[in-house]
Amino acid sequence: MTNSIMVIFPYRHNQTWVFDDERMGLVQEPFVSGVPEMIEVLIQEIPNVDEGFKLLFSASPFPGYQVELTWLREEYGGNWYTWKQRSLEGWLCPALFKYFNQPPEKIYCKAESLYSS
Template sequence: MSNAMMVIYPYREQYTWVFDDERAGLIQEPFVQGVPEMINLIVADIPNADRGFRLLFSANPFPGYQAEMLWFKAEYGGNWYRWETQNMEGWLCPALFKYFAEAPPKFYCKAEKLQ
């Protein structure tokens, strides 16, 4: 994809954060390995986030971003990122490459409630 800003709509399914993106061929794509804990923190102030929320993300900083994720290693076709201000780490599976041609050294994200 060539957009500078991207958006997905995660929700909980069977106690797991997942998202659908038909354009990218992803249905109930799960977040795993530390990322669910990051999501729990980033949506803490969003009522009923488990029913769905909007997640904006970009390789470039943008006004109001909540988290800066720093790449630190590749593993099993995916990539590990660190949210330094929260001392958290999470692995993003190869679905990352549906949005970025290569793993960005940093990416920024923000969660918003659905209207």
């Protein structure tokens, strides 16, 4: 059984948001095609964010989630999602399948500081 809520720690590398997840074999996996713009909106209130942040995500709602992404379509092995409340769309690459067996209809997200508040 996999975790219901997963966590990654995105950080900037060469002006690109990336993340590492050794358990999944991912190193400097970049966010592209609309997702960096979503991240920029999500992290606006986090201090020292250039050092990175904690991103919690799940296919089920959880207390305190900030974003609900809705699946739109498959393209190039990845999947497009929309953040309807912000009129943003972003493409999640096939690394999505390291965390989900199939693209979830919804993905719920929350960004937090790396440091205690």
